Amino acid sequence: MPNNGSLTANLRKSRPSDVRAALLDAATQLIEAQTDDKVSLRACARLAGVSHAAPAHYFPTRAALISAxxxxxxxxxxxxxxxxxxxxxxxxxxxxxxxxxxxxxxxxxxxxxxxxxxxxxxxxxxxxxxxxxxxxxxxxxxxxxxxxxxxxxxxxxxxxxxxxxxxxxxxxxxxxxxxxxxxxxxxxxxxxxxxxxxxxxx
Amino acid sequence: MPNNGSLTANLRKSRPSDVRAALLDAATQLIEAQTDDKVSLRACARLAGVSHAAPAHYFPTRAALISAxxxxxxxxxxxxxxxxxxxxxxxxxxxxxxxxxxxxxxxxxxxxxxxxxxxxxxxxxxxxxxxxxxxxxxxxxxxxxxxxxxxxxxxxxxxxxxxxxxxxxxxxxxxxxxxxxxxxxxxxxxxxxxxxxxxxxx
DNA sequence: CCCCTTTGCTTGACAGTGTCAAGCTGATAA
DNA sequence: TTATCAGCTTGACACTGTCAAGCAAAGGGG
Missing domain, CATH: 1.10.357.10 (Tetracycline Repressor, domain 2)
Structure with a gap:
């Protein structure tokens, strides 16, 4: 399932001050933009300007991030x-x-x-x-x-x-x-x- | 996302006579069992007893199989x-x-x-x-x-x-x-x- | 001042995914 | 007998979630 790569315009350059909030914000953006559950942890991480495994520090699992x-x-x-x-x-x-x-x-x-x-x-x-x-x-x-x-x-x-x-x-x-x-x-x-x-x- | 491996009891041993029907049947089973879209093409193929790329011969994409x-x-x-x-x-x-x-x-x-x-x-x-x-x-x-x-x-x-x-x-x-x-x-x-x-x- | 622990994140790996590109196999047609 | 070709397989690619290990910086105790 290759990524189409849209919605990467507003990638953050430096690490955000509040990573947790940035992740929640990114996930919300992705959900509202993509209509379905193609919102991936890695895409959230990219959008929030952190590494692909950073979300694991705040949310034990993908479902936990979505739940929040x-x-x-x-x-x-x-x-x-x-x-x-x-x-x-x-x-x-x-x-x-x-x-x-x-x-x-x-x-x-x-x-x-x-x-x-x-x-x-x-x-x-x-x-x-x-x-x-x-x-x-x-x-x-x-x-x-x-x-x-x-x-x-x-x-x-x-x-x-x-x-x-x-x-x-x-x-x-x-x-x-x-x-x-x-x-x-x-x-x-x-x-x-x-x-x-x-x-x-x- | 590791597979839990249930619902593999009724795996077919030999190739089915009507592969297309077998795939549709497998997809239906998986959808009804798993509640959400974790039904993967590869899981359907396994359940139908064919290789992981066989579905591509009948359905151009995953969405096409689900649509059918x-x-x-x-x-x-x-x-x-x-x-x-x-x-x-x-x-x-x-x-x-x-x-x-x-x-x-x-x-x-x-x-x-x-x-x-x-x-x-x-x-x-x-x-x-x-x-x-x-x-x-x-x-x-x-x-x-x-x-x-x-x-x-x-x-x-x-x-x-x-x-x-x-x-x-x-x-x-x-x-x-x-x-x-x-x-x-x-x-x-x-x-x-x-x-x-x-x-x-x- | 130095060391040591802890926190917060990164890098790397693994098994899984959808899809594309080849290659193989057996049946049918010439 | 040979050629063609549909039908399936194998292999690869980029992507996914999750786990394990490691690094950097901050803070505290001696």
Missing amino acids: VLAHAFDKLTEAMIAARDAAGDDPFDRLKGTGRAYVAFGLAHPALYTMMFRPTYLQVPDGEMAEAGGRCGAVLGEAVAATPRPGGLTVAAGMAMAWTTVHGFVGLVSNGLVLLDEDPMTTAERILEQQRTAFSG | VLAHAFDKLTEAMIAARDAAGDDPFDRLKGTGRAYVAFGLAHPALYTMMFRPTYLQVPDGEMAEAGGRCGAVLGEAVAATPRPGGLTVAAGMAMAWTTVHGFVGLVSNGLVLLDEDPMTTAERILEQQRTAFSG
């Missing part, structure tokens, strides 16, 4: 969801919808990162740091669902599955270009979320 | 959706729901295959055979949506995004273990699909 990147991404997503929810007013469904809107916006803005965040089986061993960050993220959604009435007889678990299903599926389809929309994706997302008002209102 | 496997999987999924739709009676929403149920069942039965099928960006170049098979599959869903009334003012495109979003998101969340369900996943899927009846009935 994903954990940070989860925290960003959690922040965005909380901010949108708190800006959405008092109505429980509006707050759930705001949370979902932020989720979709994040997913569409960072498709490659998003894909990896929500396919944990791909990092063979579950990573503690990442699992915690993911848990905090899920909790925000769970709280928003729990705060709504669910007259359809849905349990909180099923309601959460339903709400999450909606946003997760939409991001996956749109960011992979599987569905052709005739309007701004966020507008369609808004419509789809609004369709759930009846299921989440008293 | 996924195209076949798409055809299987399409078949299952059509069968379930035709067994669901006359009501348009029931037929849509049957289609969705078959979709979810397939996704939960073949999680790794499913993941790859619906993440086409991961195979850098779009493959014709696979795109056609995927198109036929999407068409079945599209027809089912088009046959329903959509009083909410949804266009067919938005309705299709909504219906597909539901099943795609559910499969992604459940098969990755991201959501904890207190019942059989297909039962929850049934509930979630049923919630959409109001949006797809006259």
Whole structure:
């Protein structure tokens, strides 16, 4: 699998002051640029301006580096969801919808990162740091669902599955270009979320 | 990345009669067993009982082999959706729901295959055979949506995004273990699909 | 001041990968 | 019988993740 050699424009010349941060930054860049897991440890090292084995000093394995990147991404997503929810007013469904809107916006803005965040089986061993960050993220959604009435007889678990299903599926389809929309994706997302008002209102 | 060496029990001893079919079969086995793209050309070749470069004679590149496997999987999924739709009676929403149920069942039965099928960006170049098979599959869903009334003012495109979003998101969340369900996943899927009846009935 | 340990990174190696370039083998055609 | 040729193998290349060893500099104790 020969390397195409793009994205090597901004190679660092001298060793960076914070190697760990430089590696995380390089990995994020590579993930967002390359769409899939072709992001190699050696490419990260080159981009960060260190030797090919330097990453081993900070991350025991490739999966650990990726996990660290994903954990940070989860925290960003959690922040965005909380901010949108708190800006959405008092109505429980509006707050759930705001949370979902932020989720979709994040997913569409960072498709490659998003894909990896929500396919944990791909990092063979579950990573503690990442699992915690993911848990905090899920909790925000769970709280928003729990705060709504669910007259359809849905349990909180099923309601959460339903709400999450909606946003997760939409991001996956749109960011992979599987569905052709005739309007701004966020507008369609808004419509789809609004369709759930009846299921989440008293 | 050293190989763990499992799944080598059923190595073929002599060269198979139909090498191409043997390779497709080996690739399918490896994908379903390994959950991610660690399925290597060389591992397929070993499993099929041929040399490491034999695949090149049938598939110009690794992506082409994977594409062929996924195209076949798409055809299987399409078949299952059509069968379930035709067994669901006359009501348009029931037929849509049957289609969705078959979709979810397939996704939960073949999680790794499913993941790859619906993440086409991961195979850098779009493959014709696979795109056609995927198109036929999407068409079945599209027809089912088009046959329903959509009083909410949804266009067919938005309705299709909504219906597909539901099943795609559910499969992604459940098969990755991201959501904890207190019942059989297909039962929850049934509930979630049923919630959409109001949006797809006259 | 010198030595000694530790930290942080580098160099080198190994087995694995995808892909390309040859070479071999057996069947079919002339 | 010989020529051709498809179908597969062997060998090589650059790349990968990971491990082992080594080097350079900083810091501390005598």
